[in-house]
Amino acid sequence: MWTNRRQGPKSRDALVRMRTEELEEILRLDSYGEGGYSTEDILYILELLENREREQGQPCADVDRAWQAFQKDYLPQHKDKKSWWTGLRRGMGATAAALALVVVGLLTAQAAGWDVLGSLGKWNDEIFTFGSLETETPTDGGPVESIPASQEPSQQPEMYESEVLEYDTLQEALDACGITEVKAPTWLPEGYRFVGAMQLKDLNGVVYEVVANFQRGGELVTLNIDKLDMVSSDVHKKDGPVEITEMHGQTVYIIQNLYNYSVAWQTDSYECYLLGPNPQDLENMAASMLQ
């Protein structure tokens, strides 16, 4: 057993000469507000340990190890208020480090080709999207030459609009379109009823978008179901944060526009958006679709 507390704080030179286990014991005691070391000394000890780890060839970015160390050394357990606060301050630094490791891990996974971030909603002051947040300007991807567009296409283009789905219920319509990953809402706000749905097919005849309307008088709730990678959608929003919640294991985003709200989530194959005037109604509808 080491006797750091009885002997008082060591000098920097003495710390350098101490064994790793002794330094770790100082950290452990410090998390209980004991030992009498200053913040600078603690940071110095952490630096020493980090250097020793590096010299021994141990991985520096080991999330599990960092988390275990955080739980072991920094989780505030002491009842004394001052000690708890001291531990908390240390804990905040460790938490920041752990978060940084997680972010680095995510970015590494993304760089390695795993679409970790692709399934996450992103937003700025203006829009929410599951796609890219990069501001789209005419010069994206290189300069645009001011050559006038040709007057006639080489072949007459074809244009296809959405088609009405003639079904009594949205679930029947989704079944007919082969959409099994998204269920129709089993809960509707009082007075609302399903009034119709439309589908859009690509040139190969595959349905990639279904839009359904639910109406109560002049109020409308719209559900958009878009196949991933077919249309990259942006949702207009008010300045401010997007609310994030979880429903039945699914991350759901609540976005506020000027006069309406959108509730959005992404499945393996589809982006889903509910649009309407009341966010709680939209959340309830989403929950009924995700259960």
Add this chain to the structure above:
Amino acid sequence: MKKKFVVLLLAVVCLFSAVGVRGYAAEPRASAQIASYGAGISWSSDGRLEIRFTIQGTSANMYALGASSVVVQRLSGSNWVSEYTFNIRDYPKLQASNTNYHALVIGYSPRYSGASYRAMVFFYARNSAGTDTAIKTTNAV
């Protein structure tokens, strides 16, 4: 004392600089007409470009909803050149009225099948509260 004054002055300058930047920043794009909009492009199996766009209005009966134009662009060297423009005058299907939703799929035969293409969609929406526009550029294919 002099040092404190300099620090205070710098703090005030920084504060007003931040306010100034905020003041000149673009206004947030919350919209009374457009709820959401999206666009995409891909090659179809028959060698055509398939350009898709969709727009959701904020009210049930928009006076006009869709795109004012869709520009097909081709990558030429390091420049994007506009190869063809679909505009509302020649292609009225770009917009719809009395609806809260409009979407369109365009099959376009490009001049150069081996080139990279993208599309820029200029969205347009009008209702009783006014008009709004948005621009979306697809990925390149």
